[in-house]
Amino acid sequence: MKLAQTLFRGGLTLYTGLFFAFIYIPLALIAVYSFNSNPVNMMTWSGFTTEWYAQVLGFKTMISENALYIESTEQLLAAVMNSLKIAAATTLISTVLGTAIAIALHRFNFLGQRFYQVSMFMPMLMPDIVLGIALLIFFVNAGIHLGLATIIIGQCTFLISYVFIVVSARLVGMDRTLEHASADLGANEWMTFRRVVLPQLMPGIVGGALLAFIISMDDLVITYFIAGVDVTTLPMFIFAMLRRGIKPEINAIAVMMLTFSFLVASLGLYLRSRQK
DSSP states (O other): OHHHHHHHHHHHHHHHHHHHHHHHHHHHHHHHHTTBOOSSOTTSOOOBOOHHHHHHTTOOOHHHHHSOOOSOHHHHHHHHHHHHHHHHHHHHHHHHHHHHHHHHHHHOOOTTHHHHHHHHHHHHHSOHHHHHHHHHHHHHHHTOOOSHHHHHHHHHHHHHHHHHHHHHHHHHTOOTHHHHHHHHTTOOHHHHIIIIIHHHHHHHHHHHHHHHHHHHHHOOHHHHHHSTTTOOOHHHHHHHHHTTOOOHHHHHHHHHHHHHHHHHHHHHHHHHHHHO
């Protein structure tokens, strides 16, 4: 029995180590090679440099003058701004609607409630390419011009589901005796929601909002179908660069995106600790 437990723990430890190595070693390689000074073959180490980051940010360097891979820094910054605008709008809309739907389905009984709950999972289970094509066909037949508005609408169709699931999980673990006590003390429904329910829901709302923001910033497939020709997001810009070859700046952009995601996740953990 002890031998079996030892083998099980050893195998579990090995599996855990391989799992994390499979995830984080490629990310570590991207970070390392983002400082490689070789402008032609990024897999051949030629020395340490930060010039690729400087070039991404629009600064002229000795390497970038001889080997300019980013055709326009203004286009890159415009793509970043478009992604931030879309992520901010979709996060706000998805958080409000996803939270409202979660509360309604958890607190009220009505005809078709079970079907509505199942339908909230469908955008997450549906392949991105299918959802992207369906949204494209809908917008074209409805005569809606493809652009920022269609991207926001399209992303909200599946980001609401993510917020809904996170907030629903929080609702299940809530203690409703505090709400009953608030009602017994004379508070109306709005006061109870604002002073009792909302503070308890806030960790789930913040978690769902941050998840929606990160997914929106990272989305490529669905956005690619419904963006049109006038709008380019950061993932679309990087994908266009990859189609012309793996350039040194791509590693720098990837590291900056990873750093941004880490900061957003750290902010979420900090806010959750403050809530506790």
